[in-house]
Amino acid sequence: MxxxxxxxxxxxxxxxxxxxxxxxxxxxxxxxxxxxxxxxDRMKKVAIEREQMRAREMARLRSQAQGRDNPRGNIRGTDARSYMKSTVQRFSLQKAFMDDNTVERLAQGGLRGQGELTKHLFVRFVTPFLLFGLGVLYLVVLAPGGRPLFLNLVYAIGVGLLGAYLPVLLLRNRIQKRQQSLRRAWPDALDLVLLCVESGMSIEHAIKRVAKDIGLQSVELAEELTLTTAELSFLEDRTRAYDNLARRTGLDGVRSVMTALIQAERYGTSVGQALRVMAEEGREARMMEAEKKAAALPPKMTVPLIVFFLPVLFIVIMAPAIITAMSL
Known part of the structure:
Protein backbone atom coordinates (compact mmCIF):
# COMPACT_ATOMS: atom_id res chain seq x y z
CA MET A 1 0.00 0.00 0.00
CA ASP A 41 -2.98 37.96 37.86
CA ARG A 42 -3.92 41.26 36.27
CA MET A 43 -6.46 42.12 38.92
CA LYS A 44 -3.82 41.28 41.53
CA LYS A 45 -1.45 43.71 39.83
CA VAL A 46 -4.16 46.36 39.90
CA ALA A 47 -4.62 45.85 43.63
CA ILE A 48 -0.87 46.18 44.14
CA GLU A 49 -0.89 49.33 42.02
CA ARG A 50 -3.67 50.80 44.15
CA GLU A 51 -1.79 50.06 47.37
CA GLN A 52 1.38 51.58 45.96
CA MET A 53 -0.52 54.70 44.93
CA ARG A 54 -2.01 54.95 48.42
CA ALA A 55 1.44 54.62 49.99
CA ARG A 56 2.87 57.24 47.67
CA GLU A 57 0.10 59.74 48.38
CA MET A 58 0.29 59.15 52.13
CA ALA A 59 4.05 59.71 52.05
CA ARG A 60 3.55 62.93 50.12
CA LEU A 61 0.94 64.17 52.57
CA ARG A 62 3.15 63.33 55.54
CA SER A 63 6.09 65.14 54.00
CA GLN A 64 3.96 68.22 53.34
CA ALA A 65 2.70 68.18 56.91
CA GLN A 66 6.26 68.09 58.23
CA GLY A 67 7.33 70.95 55.98
CA ARG A 68 9.71 68.89 53.87
CA ASP A 69 9.94 68.29 50.16
CA ASN A 70 8.07 65.42 48.66
CA PRO A 71 10.36 62.37 48.35
CA ARG A 72 9.28 60.91 45.04
CA GLY A 73 10.78 57.47 45.13
CA ASN A 74 10.50 54.85 42.47
CA ILE A 75 7.55 52.86 43.80
CA ARG A 76 6.19 51.51 40.55
CA GLY A 77 8.32 49.38 38.27
CA THR A 78 10.89 48.37 40.86
CA ASP A 79 11.18 44.97 39.26
CA ALA A 80 13.61 46.15 36.58
CA ARG A 81 16.93 44.34 36.68
CA SER A 82 20.01 46.15 37.86
CA TYR A 83 21.91 45.41 34.64
CA MET A 84 19.05 46.96 32.63
CA LYS A 85 19.20 50.12 34.71
CA SER A 86 22.98 50.33 34.45
CA THR A 87 22.85 49.80 30.68
CA VAL A 88 20.20 52.48 30.21
CA GLN A 89 22.14 54.94 32.34
CA ARG A 90 25.54 54.15 30.86
CA PHE A 91 24.52 54.57 27.22
CA SER A 92 21.94 57.35 27.86
CA LEU A 93 19.21 55.35 26.15
CA GLN A 94 16.51 57.75 27.32
CA LYS A 95 17.96 60.44 25.09
CA ALA A 96 18.36 58.02 22.18
CA PHE A 97 15.04 56.16 22.18
CA MET A 98 12.68 58.10 24.42
CA ASP A 99 10.41 60.90 23.21
CA ASP A 100 7.42 62.76 24.61
CA ASN A 101 4.97 59.96 23.74
CA THR A 102 6.96 56.94 24.93
CA VAL A 103 5.57 56.84 28.48
CA GLU A 104 2.04 57.46 27.22
CA ARG A 105 2.26 54.67 24.64
CA LEU A 106 3.61 52.26 27.24
CA ALA A 107 0.67 53.16 29.47
CA GLN A 108 -1.72 52.55 26.56
CA GLY A 109 -0.19 49.09 26.28
CA GLY A 110 -0.72 48.40 29.97
CA LEU A 111 2.96 48.91 30.87
CA ARG A 112 3.22 51.48 33.64
CA GLY A 113 6.06 52.61 35.83
CA GLN A 114 9.76 53.32 35.56
CA GLY A 115 10.58 49.62 35.50
CA GLU A 116 8.59 49.00 32.33
CA LEU A 117 10.18 52.04 30.70
CA THR A 118 13.64 50.73 31.56
CA LYS A 119 12.80 47.31 30.13
CA HIS A 120 11.46 48.86 26.93
CA LEU A 121 14.57 50.98 26.38
CA PHE A 122 16.85 48.04 27.16
CA VAL A 123 15.01 45.75 24.73
CA ARG A 124 15.15 48.39 21.96
CA PHE A 125 18.91 48.63 22.51
CA VAL A 126 19.68 44.91 22.73
CA THR A 127 17.35 43.49 20.06
CA PRO A 128 19.32 44.71 16.98
CA PHE A 129 22.58 43.27 18.31
CA LEU A 130 20.91 40.01 19.29
CA LEU A 131 19.27 39.54 15.88
CA PHE A 132 22.52 40.52 14.16
CA GLY A 133 24.38 37.83 16.11
CA LEU A 134 21.72 35.24 15.30
CA GLY A 135 21.82 36.26 11.64
CA VAL A 136 25.58 35.88 11.52
CA LEU A 137 25.37 32.50 13.26
CA TYR A 138 22.78 31.22 10.80
CA LEU A 139 24.10 32.73 7.55
CA VAL A 140 27.81 32.26 8.14
CA VAL A 141 28.02 29.08 10.25
CA LEU A 142 24.84 27.04 9.86
CA ALA A 143 23.70 27.82 6.31
CA PRO A 144 26.35 29.75 4.34
CA GLY A 145 24.79 28.67 1.02
CA GLY A 146 27.92 29.34 -1.04
CA ARG A 147 27.54 33.11 -0.73
CA PRO A 148 30.48 35.43 -0.10
CA LEU A 149 31.17 36.37 3.51
CA PHE A 150 30.50 40.09 3.01
CA LEU A 151 27.09 39.32 1.48
CA ASN A 152 26.13 37.21 4.48
CA LEU A 153 27.26 40.04 6.76
CA VAL A 154 25.12 42.49 4.79
CA TYR A 155 22.11 40.22 5.21
CA ALA A 156 22.83 39.94 8.93
CA ILE A 157 23.06 43.73 9.23
CA GLY A 158 19.68 43.98 7.48
CA VAL A 159 18.19 41.56 10.00
CA GLY A 160 19.67 43.65 12.81
CA LEU A 161 18.14 46.84 11.37
CA LEU A 162 14.77 45.14 11.21
CA GLY A 163 15.25 44.12 14.82
CA ALA A 164 15.53 47.80 15.77
CA TYR A 165 11.83 48.23 14.85
CA LEU A 166 10.66 44.92 16.34
CA PRO A 167 9.97 46.24 19.91
CA VAL A 168 8.06 49.20 18.47
CA LEU A 169 5.92 46.89 16.33
CA LEU A 170 5.25 44.58 19.28
CA LEU A 171 4.23 47.55 21.44
CA ARG A 172 1.95 48.83 18.68
CA ASN A 173 0.33 45.42 18.36
CA ARG A 174 -0.16 45.26 22.13
CA ILE A 175 -1.77 48.70 22.13
CA GLN A 176 -4.12 47.78 19.29
CA LYS A 177 -5.29 44.60 21.01
CA ARG A 178 -5.79 46.42 24.29
CA GLN A 179 -7.71 49.26 22.63
CA GLN A 180 -9.89 46.76 20.80
CA SER A 181 -10.86 45.16 24.10
CA LEU A 182 -11.51 48.57 25.65
CA ARG A 183 -13.55 49.75 22.67
CA ARG A 184 -15.84 46.72 22.79
CA ALA A 185 -16.58 46.96 26.50
CA TRP A 186 -16.69 50.74 26.92
CA PRO A 187 -20.33 51.36 25.82
CA ASP A 188 -21.61 48.71 28.22
CA ALA A 189 -19.45 50.09 31.03
CA LEU A 190 -20.75 53.60 30.35
CA ASP A 191 -24.35 52.40 30.52
CA LEU A 192 -23.61 50.69 33.85
CA VAL A 193 -21.98 53.85 35.21
CA LEU A 194 -25.04 55.85 34.14
CA LEU A 195 -27.37 53.41 35.92
CA CYS A 196 -25.30 53.56 39.09
CA VAL A 197 -25.16 57.36 39.08
CA GLU A 198 -28.89 57.70 38.45
CA SER A 199 -29.58 55.28 41.31
CA GLY A 200 -27.87 57.69 43.72
CA MET A 201 -24.24 56.53 43.78
CA SER A 202 -21.36 58.93 43.55
CA ILE A 203 -19.13 58.76 40.50
CA GLU A 204 -16.33 57.10 42.53
CA HIS A 205 -18.56 54.31 43.82
CA ALA A 206 -20.18 53.91 40.39
CA ILE A 207 -16.83 53.43 38.66
CA LYS A 208 -15.68 51.07 41.41
CA ARG A 209 -18.82 48.95 41.08
CA VAL A 210 -18.59 48.85 37.29
CA ALA A 211 -14.91 47.87 37.49
CA LYS A 212 -15.92 44.74 39.41
CA ASP A 213 -18.70 43.79 36.98
CA ILE A 214 -16.98 44.59 33.69
CA GLY A 215 -13.97 42.35 34.43
CA LEU A 216 -15.66 39.32 32.90
CA GLN A 217 -16.01 41.17 29.60
CA SER A 218 -12.76 43.13 29.52
CA VAL A 219 -9.99 42.75 32.08
CA GLU A 220 -8.19 45.73 30.58
CA LEU A 221 -11.12 48.07 31.13
CA ALA A 222 -11.61 46.78 34.68
CA GLU A 223 -7.95 47.49 35.35
CA GLU A 224 -8.18 51.04 34.02
CA LEU A 225 -11.37 51.80 35.94
CA THR A 226 -9.85 50.45 39.14
CA LEU A 227 -6.83 52.70 38.73
CA THR A 228 -9.16 55.63 38.06
CA THR A 229 -11.02 54.86 41.28
CA ALA A 230 -7.75 54.91 43.19
CA GLU A 231 -6.73 58.20 41.60
CA LEU A 232 -10.10 59.77 42.39
CA SER A 233 -9.60 58.78 46.01
CA PHE A 234 -6.03 59.99 46.48
CA LEU A 235 -5.29 62.76 43.98
CA GLU A 236 -5.97 66.32 45.02
CA ASP A 237 -7.26 67.34 41.59
CA ARG A 238 -10.00 64.95 40.49
CA THR A 239 -9.78 66.13 36.89
CA ARG A 240 -6.30 64.62 36.69
CA ALA A 241 -7.81 61.17 37.25
CA TYR A 242 -10.20 61.65 34.32
CA ASP A 243 -7.43 63.00 32.12
CA ASN A 244 -5.13 60.11 33.05
CA LEU A 245 -7.81 57.59 32.06
CA ALA A 246 -8.23 59.27 28.67
CA ARG A 247 -4.47 59.25 28.07
CA ARG A 248 -4.02 55.62 29.19
CA THR A 249 -6.74 54.33 26.87
CA GLY A 250 -6.07 56.55 23.86
CA LEU A 251 -9.67 56.20 22.62
CA ASP A 252 -11.72 59.11 21.33
CA GLY A 253 -14.91 57.80 22.97
CA VAL A 254 -13.28 57.61 26.39
CA ARG A 255 -11.67 61.02 25.92
CA SER A 256 -15.00 62.67 25.09
CA VAL A 257 -16.65 61.16 28.17
CA MET A 258 -13.77 62.24 30.39
CA THR A 259 -13.95 65.76 28.94
CA ALA A 260 -17.66 65.87 29.79
CA LEU A 261 -16.94 64.69 33.34
CA ILE A 262 -14.18 67.28 33.74
CA GLN A 263 -16.54 70.03 32.63
CA ALA A 264 -19.24 68.75 34.98
CA GLU A 265 -16.70 68.70 37.82
CA ARG A 266 -15.43 72.17 37.03
CA TYR A 267 -18.71 73.98 36.42
CA GLY A 268 -20.94 72.01 38.78
CA THR A 269 -23.32 70.66 36.13
CA SER A 270 -25.19 67.38 36.39
CA VAL A 271 -22.96 64.33 36.01
CA GLY A 272 -25.95 62.12 35.21
CA GLN A 273 -27.03 64.35 32.33
CA ALA A 274 -23.52 64.37 30.87
CA LEU A 275 -23.26 60.60 31.17
CA ARG A 276 -26.70 60.13 29.61
CA VAL A 277 -25.71 62.17 26.55
CA MET A 278 -22.38 60.36 26.24
CA ALA A 279 -24.06 56.95 26.63
CA GLU A 280 -26.50 57.74 23.82
CA GLU A 281 -23.64 58.85 21.60
CA GLY A 282 -21.74 55.67 22.47
CA ARG A 283 -24.68 53.46 21.53
CA GLU A 284 -25.13 55.36 18.27
CA ALA A 285 -21.43 55.04 17.50
CA ARG A 286 -21.53 51.29 18.16
CA MET A 287 -24.58 50.93 15.92
CA MET A 288 -22.86 52.92 13.17
CA GLU A 289 -19.79 50.70 13.51
CA ALA A 290 -21.96 47.59 13.17
CA GLU A 291 -23.72 49.05 10.12
CA LYS A 292 -20.37 49.92 8.56
CA LYS A 293 -19.14 46.35 9.05
CA ALA A 294 -22.38 44.98 7.61
CA ALA A 295 -22.08 47.28 4.58
CA ALA A 296 -18.48 46.17 4.02
CA LEU A 297 -19.42 42.48 4.07
CA PRO A 298 -20.68 42.13 0.43
CA PRO A 299 -17.43 43.43 -1.15
CA LYS A 300 -15.42 41.15 1.12
CA MET A 301 -17.53 38.15 0.10
CA THR A 302 -17.07 38.79 -3.62
CA VAL A 303 -13.67 37.13 -3.93
CA PRO A 304 -14.59 33.97 -1.92
CA LEU A 305 -17.78 33.65 -3.97
CA ILE A 306 -15.88 33.88 -7.25
CA VAL A 307 -13.05 31.58 -6.20
CA PHE A 308 -14.88 28.89 -4.22
CA PHE A 309 -18.64 28.92 -4.86
CA LEU A 310 -19.03 29.75 -8.55
CA PRO A 311 -16.76 26.95 -9.88
CA VAL A 312 -18.63 24.37 -7.78
CA LEU A 313 -21.95 25.80 -8.94
CA PHE A 314 -20.90 25.60 -12.58
CA ILE A 315 -19.71 22.02 -12.11
CA VAL A 316 -23.01 20.99 -10.52
CA ILE A 317 -25.03 22.69 -13.29
CA MET A 318 -22.92 21.70 -16.29
CA ALA A 319 -21.78 18.22 -15.24
CA PRO A 320 -25.03 16.40 -16.11
CA ALA A 321 -25.18 18.01 -19.53
CA ILE A 322 -21.53 17.18 -20.23
CA ILE A 323 -21.98 13.56 -19.11
CA THR A 324 -25.09 13.22 -21.28
CA ALA A 325 -23.30 14.72 -24.31
CA MET A 326 -20.31 12.43 -23.86
CA SER A 327 -22.50 9.31 -23.56
CA LEU A 328 -24.17 9.95 -26.92
Missing amino acids: TLVDRIASPDFMIALFAAISAAAIVFTLGTHIFERIERK
Whole structure:
Protein backbone atom coordinates (compact mmCIF):
# COMPACT_ATOMS: atom_id res chain seq x y z
CA MET A 1 0.00 0.00 0.00
CA THR A 2 1.43 3.35 -1.03
CA LEU A 3 1.54 6.47 1.11
CA VAL A 4 -1.28 8.08 -0.86
CA ASP A 5 -3.52 5.05 -0.31
CA ARG A 6 -2.81 5.10 3.40
CA ILE A 7 -3.65 8.78 3.63
CA ALA A 8 -6.85 8.30 1.64
CA SER A 9 -7.96 5.31 3.69
CA PRO A 10 -11.04 5.78 5.93
CA ASP A 11 -9.19 4.64 9.03
CA PHE A 12 -6.53 7.30 8.59
CA MET A 13 -9.10 10.03 7.96
CA ILE A 14 -11.10 9.00 11.05
CA ALA A 15 -7.96 9.02 13.17
CA LEU A 16 -6.94 12.41 11.74
CA PHE A 17 -10.32 14.02 12.46
CA ALA A 18 -10.33 12.50 15.95
CA ALA A 19 -6.89 13.92 16.64
CA ILE A 20 -7.95 17.35 15.36
CA SER A 21 -11.08 17.27 17.51
CA ALA A 22 -9.12 16.25 20.59
CA ALA A 23 -6.56 19.00 19.96
CA ALA A 24 -9.34 21.57 19.53
CA ILE A 25 -10.96 20.50 22.81
CA VAL A 26 -7.65 20.67 24.67
CA PHE A 27 -6.87 24.07 23.13
CA THR A 28 -10.30 25.46 24.06
CA LEU A 29 -10.12 24.26 27.65
CA GLY A 30 -6.52 25.39 28.01
CA THR A 31 -7.32 28.84 26.62
CA HIS A 32 -10.19 29.24 29.07
CA ILE A 33 -8.02 28.20 32.01
CA PHE A 34 -5.16 30.50 30.97
CA GLU A 35 -7.58 33.42 30.54
CA ARG A 36 -8.88 32.92 34.07
CA ILE A 37 -5.34 32.76 35.44
CA GLU A 38 -4.36 35.86 33.49
CA ARG A 39 -7.45 37.72 34.72
CA LYS A 40 -6.60 36.91 38.34
CA ASP A 41 -2.98 37.96 37.86
CA ARG A 42 -3.92 41.26 36.27
CA MET A 43 -6.46 42.12 38.92
CA LYS A 44 -3.82 41.28 41.53
CA LYS A 45 -1.45 43.71 39.83
CA VAL A 46 -4.16 46.36 39.90
CA ALA A 47 -4.62 45.85 43.63
CA ILE A 48 -0.87 46.18 44.14
CA GLU A 49 -0.89 49.33 42.02
CA ARG A 50 -3.67 50.80 44.15
CA GLU A 51 -1.79 50.06 47.37
CA GLN A 52 1.38 51.58 45.96
CA MET A 53 -0.52 54.70 44.93
CA ARG A 54 -2.01 54.95 48.42
CA ALA A 55 1.44 54.62 49.99
CA ARG A 56 2.87 57.24 47.67
CA GLU A 57 0.10 59.74 48.38
CA MET A 58 0.29 59.15 52.13
CA ALA A 59 4.05 59.71 52.05
CA ARG A 60 3.55 62.93 50.12
CA LEU A 61 0.94 64.17 52.57
CA ARG A 62 3.15 63.33 55.54
CA SER A 63 6.09 65.14 54.00
CA GLN A 64 3.96 68.22 53.34
CA ALA A 65 2.70 68.18 56.91
CA GLN A 66 6.26 68.09 58.23
CA GLY A 67 7.33 70.95 55.98
CA ARG A 68 9.71 68.89 53.87
CA ASP A 69 9.94 68.29 50.16
CA ASN A 70 8.07 65.42 48.66
CA PRO A 71 10.36 62.37 48.35
CA ARG A 72 9.28 60.91 45.04
CA GLY A 73 10.78 57.47 45.13
CA ASN A 74 10.50 54.85 42.47
CA ILE A 75 7.55 52.86 43.80
CA ARG A 76 6.19 51.51 40.55
CA GLY A 77 8.32 49.38 38.27
CA THR A 78 10.89 48.37 40.86
CA ASP A 79 11.18 44.97 39.26
CA ALA A 80 13.61 46.15 36.58
CA ARG A 81 16.93 44.34 36.68
CA SER A 82 20.01 46.15 37.86
CA TYR A 83 21.91 45.41 34.64
CA MET A 84 19.05 46.96 32.63
CA LYS A 85 19.20 50.12 34.71
CA SER A 86 22.98 50.33 34.45
CA THR A 87 22.85 49.80 30.68
CA VAL A 88 20.20 52.48 30.21
CA GLN A 89 22.14 54.94 32.34
CA ARG A 90 25.54 54.15 30.86
CA PHE A 91 24.52 54.57 27.22
CA SER A 92 21.94 57.35 27.86
CA LEU A 93 19.21 55.35 26.15
CA GLN A 94 16.51 57.75 27.32
CA LYS A 95 17.96 60.44 25.09
CA ALA A 96 18.36 58.02 22.18
CA PHE A 97 15.04 56.16 22.18
CA MET A 98 12.68 58.10 24.42
CA ASP A 99 10.41 60.90 23.21
CA ASP A 100 7.42 62.76 24.61
CA ASN A 101 4.97 59.96 23.74
CA THR A 102 6.96 56.94 24.93
CA VAL A 103 5.57 56.84 28.48
CA GLU A 104 2.04 57.46 27.22
CA ARG A 105 2.26 54.67 24.64
CA LEU A 106 3.61 52.26 27.24
CA ALA A 107 0.67 53.16 29.47
CA GLN A 108 -1.72 52.55 26.56
CA GLY A 109 -0.19 49.09 26.28
CA GLY A 110 -0.72 48.40 29.97
CA LEU A 111 2.96 48.91 30.87
CA ARG A 112 3.22 51.48 33.64
CA GLY A 113 6.06 52.61 35.83
CA GLN A 114 9.76 53.32 35.56
CA GLY A 115 10.58 49.62 35.50
CA GLU A 116 8.59 49.00 32.33
CA LEU A 117 10.18 52.04 30.70
CA THR A 118 13.64 50.73 31.56
CA LYS A 119 12.80 47.31 30.13
CA HIS A 120 11.46 48.86 26.93
CA LEU A 121 14.57 50.98 26.38
CA PHE A 122 16.85 48.04 27.16
CA VAL A 123 15.01 45.75 24.73
CA ARG A 124 15.15 48.39 21.96
CA PHE A 125 18.91 48.63 22.51
CA VAL A 126 19.68 44.91 22.73
CA THR A 127 17.35 43.49 20.06
CA PRO A 128 19.32 44.71 16.98
CA PHE A 129 22.58 43.27 18.31
CA LEU A 130 20.91 40.01 19.29
CA LEU A 131 19.27 39.54 15.88
CA PHE A 132 22.52 40.52 14.16
CA GLY A 133 24.38 37.83 16.11
CA LEU A 134 21.72 35.24 15.30
CA GLY A 135 21.82 36.26 11.64
CA VAL A 136 25.58 35.88 11.52
CA LEU A 137 25.37 32.50 13.26
CA TYR A 138 22.78 31.22 10.80
CA LEU A 139 24.10 32.73 7.55
CA VAL A 140 27.81 32.26 8.14
CA VAL A 141 28.02 29.08 10.25
CA LEU A 142 24.84 27.04 9.86
CA ALA A 143 23.70 27.82 6.31
CA PRO A 144 26.35 29.75 4.34
CA GLY A 145 24.79 28.67 1.02
CA GLY A 146 27.92 29.34 -1.04
CA ARG A 147 27.54 33.11 -0.73
CA PRO A 148 30.48 35.43 -0.10
CA LEU A 149 31.17 36.37 3.51
CA PHE A 150 30.50 40.09 3.01
CA LEU A 151 27.09 39.32 1.48
CA ASN A 152 26.13 37.21 4.48
CA LEU A 153 27.26 40.04 6.76
CA VAL A 154 25.12 42.49 4.79
CA TYR A 155 22.11 40.22 5.21
CA ALA A 156 22.83 39.94 8.93
CA ILE A 157 23.06 43.73 9.23
CA GLY A 158 19.68 43.98 7.48
CA VAL A 159 18.19 41.56 10.00
CA GLY A 160 19.67 43.65 12.81
CA LEU A 161 18.14 46.84 11.37
CA LEU A 162 14.77 45.14 11.21
CA GLY A 163 15.25 44.12 14.82
CA ALA A 164 15.53 47.80 15.77
CA TYR A 165 11.83 48.23 14.85
CA LEU A 166 10.66 44.92 16.34
CA PRO A 167 9.97 46.24 19.91
CA VAL A 168 8.06 49.20 18.47
CA LEU A 169 5.92 46.89 16.33
CA LEU A 170 5.25 44.58 19.28
CA LEU A 171 4.23 47.55 21.44
CA ARG A 172 1.95 48.83 18.68
CA ASN A 173 0.33 45.42 18.36
CA ARG A 174 -0.16 45.26 22.13
CA ILE A 175 -1.77 48.70 22.13
CA GLN A 176 -4.12 47.78 19.29
CA LYS A 177 -5.29 44.60 21.01
CA ARG A 178 -5.79 46.42 24.29
CA GLN A 179 -7.71 49.26 22.63
CA GLN A 180 -9.89 46.76 20.80
CA SER A 181 -10.86 45.16 24.10
CA LEU A 182 -11.51 48.57 25.65
CA ARG A 183 -13.55 49.75 22.67
CA ARG A 184 -15.84 46.72 22.79
CA ALA A 185 -16.58 46.96 26.50
CA TRP A 186 -16.69 50.74 26.92
CA PRO A 187 -20.33 51.36 25.82
CA ASP A 188 -21.61 48.71 28.22
CA ALA A 189 -19.45 50.09 31.03
CA LEU A 190 -20.75 53.60 30.35
CA ASP A 191 -24.35 52.40 30.52
CA LEU A 192 -23.61 50.69 33.85
CA VAL A 193 -21.98 53.85 35.21
CA LEU A 194 -25.04 55.85 34.14
CA LEU A 195 -27.37 53.41 35.92
CA CYS A 196 -25.30 53.56 39.09
CA VAL A 197 -25.16 57.36 39.08
CA GLU A 198 -28.89 57.70 38.45
CA SER A 199 -29.58 55.28 41.31
CA GLY A 200 -27.87 57.69 43.72
CA MET A 201 -24.24 56.53 43.78
CA SER A 202 -21.36 58.93 43.55
CA ILE A 203 -19.13 58.76 40.50
CA GLU A 204 -16.33 57.10 42.53
CA HIS A 205 -18.56 54.31 43.82
CA ALA A 206 -20.18 53.91 40.39
CA ILE A 207 -16.83 53.43 38.66
CA LYS A 208 -15.68 51.07 41.41
CA ARG A 209 -18.82 48.95 41.08
CA VAL A 210 -18.59 48.85 37.29
CA ALA A 211 -14.91 47.87 37.49
CA LYS A 212 -15.92 44.74 39.41
CA ASP A 213 -18.70 43.79 36.98
CA ILE A 214 -16.98 44.59 33.69
CA GLY A 215 -13.97 42.35 34.43
CA LEU A 216 -15.66 39.32 32.90
CA GLN A 217 -16.01 41.17 29.60
CA SER A 218 -12.76 43.13 29.52
CA VAL A 219 -9.99 42.75 32.08
CA GLU A 220 -8.19 45.73 30.58
CA LEU A 221 -11.12 48.07 31.13
CA ALA A 222 -11.61 46.78 34.68
CA GLU A 223 -7.95 47.49 35.35
CA GLU A 224 -8.18 51.04 34.02
CA LEU A 225 -11.37 51.80 35.94
CA THR A 226 -9.85 50.45 39.14
CA LEU A 227 -6.83 52.70 38.73
CA THR A 228 -9.16 55.63 38.06
CA THR A 229 -11.02 54.86 41.28
CA ALA A 230 -7.75 54.91 43.19
CA GLU A 231 -6.73 58.20 41.60
CA LEU A 232 -10.10 59.77 42.39
CA SER A 233 -9.60 58.78 46.01
CA PHE A 234 -6.03 59.99 46.48
CA LEU A 235 -5.29 62.76 43.98
CA GLU A 236 -5.97 66.32 45.02
CA ASP A 237 -7.26 67.34 41.59
CA ARG A 238 -10.00 64.95 40.49
CA THR A 239 -9.78 66.13 36.89
CA ARG A 240 -6.30 64.62 36.69
CA ALA A 241 -7.81 61.17 37.25
CA TYR A 242 -10.20 61.65 34.32
CA ASP A 243 -7.43 63.00 32.12
CA ASN A 244 -5.13 60.11 33.05
CA LEU A 245 -7.81 57.59 32.06
CA ALA A 246 -8.23 59.27 28.67
CA ARG A 247 -4.47 59.25 28.07
CA ARG A 248 -4.02 55.62 29.19
CA THR A 249 -6.74 54.33 26.87
CA GLY A 250 -6.07 56.55 23.86
CA LEU A 251 -9.67 56.20 22.62
CA ASP A 252 -11.72 59.11 21.33
CA GLY A 253 -14.91 57.80 22.97
CA VAL A 254 -13.28 57.61 26.39
CA ARG A 255 -11.67 61.02 25.92
CA SER A 256 -15.00 62.67 25.09
CA VAL A 257 -16.65 61.16 28.17
CA MET A 258 -13.77 62.24 30.39
CA THR A 259 -13.95 65.76 28.94
CA ALA A 260 -17.66 65.87 29.79
CA LEU A 261 -16.94 64.69 33.34
CA ILE A 262 -14.18 67.28 33.74
CA GLN A 263 -16.54 70.03 32.63
CA ALA A 264 -19.24 68.75 34.98
CA GLU A 265 -16.70 68.70 37.82
CA ARG A 266 -15.43 72.17 37.03
CA TYR A 267 -18.71 73.98 36.42
CA GLY A 268 -20.94 72.01 38.78
CA THR A 269 -23.32 70.66 36.13
CA SER A 270 -25.19 67.38 36.39
CA VAL A 271 -22.96 64.33 36.01
CA GLY A 272 -25.95 62.12 35.21
CA GLN A 273 -27.03 64.35 32.33
CA ALA A 274 -23.52 64.37 30.87
CA LEU A 275 -23.26 60.60 31.17
CA ARG A 276 -26.70 60.13 29.61
CA VAL A 277 -25.71 62.17 26.55
CA MET A 278 -22.38 60.36 26.24
CA ALA A 279 -24.06 56.95 26.63
CA GLU A 280 -26.50 57.74 23.82
CA GLU A 281 -23.64 58.85 21.60
CA GLY A 282 -21.74 55.67 22.47
CA ARG A 283 -24.68 53.46 21.53
CA GLU A 284 -25.13 55.36 18.27
CA ALA A 285 -21.43 55.04 17.50
CA ARG A 286 -21.53 51.29 18.16
CA MET A 287 -24.58 50.93 15.92
CA MET A 288 -22.86 52.92 13.17
CA GLU A 289 -19.79 50.70 13.51
CA ALA A 290 -21.96 47.59 13.17
CA GLU A 291 -23.72 49.05 10.12
CA LYS A 292 -20.37 49.92 8.56
CA LYS A 293 -19.14 46.35 9.05
CA ALA A 294 -22.38 44.98 7.61
CA ALA A 295 -22.08 47.28 4.58
CA ALA A 296 -18.48 46.17 4.02
CA LEU A 297 -19.42 42.48 4.07
CA PRO A 298 -20.68 42.13 0.43
CA PRO A 299 -17.43 43.43 -1.15
CA LYS A 300 -15.42 41.15 1.12
CA MET A 301 -17.53 38.15 0.10
CA THR A 302 -17.07 38.79 -3.62
CA VAL A 303 -13.67 37.13 -3.93
CA PRO A 304 -14.59 33.97 -1.92
CA LEU A 305 -17.78 33.65 -3.97
CA ILE A 306 -15.88 33.88 -7.25
CA VAL A 307 -13.05 31.58 -6.20
CA PHE A 308 -14.88 28.89 -4.22
CA PHE A 309 -18.64 28.92 -4.86
CA LEU A 310 -19.03 29.75 -8.55
CA PRO A 311 -16.76 26.95 -9.88
CA VAL A 312 -18.63 24.37 -7.78
CA LEU A 313 -21.95 25.80 -8.94
CA PHE A 314 -20.90 25.60 -12.58
CA ILE A 315 -19.71 22.02 -12.11
CA VAL A 316 -23.01 20.99 -10.52
CA ILE A 317 -25.03 22.69 -13.29
CA MET A 318 -22.92 21.70 -16.29
CA ALA A 319 -21.78 18.22 -15.24
CA PRO A 320 -25.03 16.40 -16.11
CA ALA A 321 -25.18 18.01 -19.53
CA ILE A 322 -21.53 17.18 -20.23
CA ILE A 323 -21.98 13.56 -19.11
CA THR A 324 -25.09 13.22 -21.28
CA ALA A 325 -23.30 14.72 -24.31
CA MET A 326 -20.31 12.43 -23.86
CA SER A 327 -22.50 9.31 -23.56
CA LEU A 328 -24.17 9.95 -26.92
